[in-house]
Amino acid sequence: MRFMVMVKATKESEAGVLPSEQLLADMGRYNEELAKAGVMLAGEGLHPSSKGARVKFSGARRTVVDGPFAETKELVAGFWILQVKSKEEAIEWVKRCPNPMEGESEIEIRQIFEAEDFGPAFTPELREQEAQIGAQMAKNASR
Amino acid sequence: MIDRTIEAVWKIESPRVIAGLTRMVHDVGLAEDLAQDALVAALEQWPQSGVPDNPGAWLTAIAKRRAIDLFRRNERLQRKSELLGRDFELQQEVAQPDLDAIADDQIGDDLLRLVFIACHPVLSTDARVALTLRLLGGLATEEIARAFLVPEATIAQRIVRAKRTLAEAHVPFEVPSGSDLAARLSSVLQVIYLIFNEGYSATAGDDWLRPALCEDALRLGRILAGLMPNEPEVHGLVALMEIQASRTRSRVDAAGDPVLLLDQNRTLWDQLLIRRGLAALARAEQLGGALGPYALQAAIAACHARARMAADTDWGRIAALYDALAELAPSPVVELNRAMAVAMAFGPAAGLELVDALTSEPSLKSYHLLPSVRGDLLARLGRMDEARSEFTRAASLTRNARERKLLLERAAASSGSQVL
Numbered sequence: 069m070r071f072m073v074m075v076k077a078t079k080e081s082e083a084g085v086l087p088s089e090q091l092l093a094d095m096g097r098y099n100e101e102l103a104k105a106g107v108m109l110a111g112e113g114l115h116p117s118s119k120g121a122r123v124k125f126s127g128a129r130r131t132v133v134d135g136p137f138a139e140t141k142e143l144v145a146g147f148w149i150l151q152v153k154s155k156e157e158a159i160e161w162v163k164r165c166p167n168p169m170e171g172e173s174e175i176e177i178r179q180i181f182e183a184e185d186f187g188p189a190f191t192p193e194l195r196e197q198e199a200q201i202g203a204q205m206a207k208n209a210s211r
Numbered sequence: 212m213i214d215r216t217i218e219a220v221w222k223i224e225s226p227r228v229i230a231g232l233t234r235m236v237h238d239v240g241l242a243e244d245l246a247q248d249a250l251v252a253a254l255e256q257w258p259q260s261g262v263p264d265n266p267g268a269w270l271t272a273i274a275k276r277r278a279i280d281l282f283r284r285n286e287r288l289q290r291k292s293e294l295l296g297r298d299f300e301l302q303q304e305v306a307q308p309d310l311d312a313i314a315d316d317q318i319g320d321d322l323l324r325l326v327f328i329a330c331h332p333v334l335s336t337d338a339r340v341a342l343t344l345r346l347l348g349g350l351a352t353e354e355i356a357r358a359f360l361v362p363e364a365t366i367a368q369r370i371v372r373a374k375r376t377l378a379e380a381h382v383p384f385e386v387p388s389g390s391d392l393a394a395r396l397s398s399v400l401q402v403i404y405l406i407f408n409e410g411y412s413a414t415a416g417d418d419w420l421r422p423a424l425c426e427d428a429l430r431l432g433r434i435l436a437g438l439m440p441n442e443p444e445v446h447g448l449v450a451l452m453e454i455q456a457s458r459t460r461s462r463v464d465a466a467g468d469p470v471l472l473l474d475q476n477r478t479l480w481d482q483l484l485i486r487r488g489l490a491a492l493a494r495a496e497q498l499g500g501a502l503g504p505y506a507l508q509a510a511i512a513a514c515h516a517r518a519r520m521a522a523d524t525d526w527g528r529i530a531a532l533y534d535a536l537a538e539l540a541p542s543p544v545v546e547l548n549r550a551m552a553v554a555m556a557f558g559p560a561a562g563l564e565l566v567d568a569l570t571s572e573p574s575l576k577s578y579h580l581l582p583s584v585r586g587d588l589l590a591r592l593g594r595m596d597e598a599r600s601e602f603t604r605a606a607s608l609t610r611n612a613r614e615r616k617l618l619l620e621r622a623a624a625s626s627g628s629q630v631l
Contacts, residue, residue, distance in 0.1 A: 103433070104319075104434065104438075105223065105430075105433075105434065105437075106429065106430035106434045106437070107430065109483055109484075109487065151426060153219070153222055153426075154218070154219055156216045156218065156219035157219035157222055159216070159219070160216070160220055161223070182460075
């Protein structure tokens, strides 16, 4: 199973303060450990929300709001995708992570949906439809 | 809850703990027993004390203490100088206060030695698979038994016998060197790919896919790539598994029946795994030299992965890669796949010519894919009666229930088309 492991933003990360050399080195070592254990599928750091935007939906209307965004602690500053055996294993790996920020910080662990997790909601009809879209695309391509 | 945490810690730490212990006690069976003792101690103590900050070091320390007790007891009984020597080594190890001080290099070397012991040619293939999953994958006997659909007692016995065989053969705890390395590495790669394939296209039972085994094999492959970064074939195998695993979601339909590669919905292919696979293949190619059999198969899988639609597939390149593979690792099965690629690139008649040359091949006599492929080519040439009898024959040969159903459907469809 896979988990998205998200580092939450702080005032400093939102202000664009870059991690210290020491933290970068520690993080590099940690990433290497994850990769060597065969559990890390991907991982990236994110720019502050001032460089981002939001698209808000209301019925058929879309409104674009540029960053930065206020609720710092709810923002994501970076993430990993881990492939592990259980949530407990994901937790154990995250406990081994160096503190990603200088002071207080938080890392959130969320399981990624796999096709089989959808259960009855992902009905055969829905799957069929997806398959038909694929088949149609293939047909269009061969024209 | 705490048990699941301990299980997770064990999964992460046990390969390194067992590897380190094996270096100290020179016996992988004993090392594993000692590590199991430490696990039992953890299960007793951690629910009260909580998980220690460095659980790997904790487990190792407990196991070492058990080792010393054991050797002292044996020493009193036997007074063997050899054991005294070991006891001394152990005391020095234990005297080392900071376990983190053991260099990462050392741990990596020990892990790699453990890989080569678990896949040692003195063991049967079944034993190599079980021992690798147990020692390197951190799987419990019960998990291995469930994955391979055999009774737990069978796996337990297989592991006990394997450990005894290794001890009796005095298999050294080392990474093979020189001319030995290539052959021994190929055994390791074979074991990992066997595990992957058992998950990817289950040879028995009702399910065609057991994704957990694929994940175990991928993890082992990625670990090996970290331990042997300069071996192109290791990256080749990882690339092959990543790309094949990217198709997990599209390989079976809603009813659980297999979907053929060219009929799969490619929008369901996992692009993250494809990217990882292509990157691993690029590493294998960058390391230079002619591509080995796994890298060649990965290159073939990559051709499919790069084609956004089945119609975009570069069959000419795939046929050329199969030519290279047939030269490097000739086998009737490779030849059969080459025939398929040739048929796609140059027409069904050219493919059928190659397939027909294989019909007298004794090793393919009960291989269901031969009549299945032959039926496919015959159908495309409009020879429906022959196609139908080939699909029926293929259905009678496969051991997989779902695959049999698919083949029987194709047989029925062949008679249907004939009416048109």
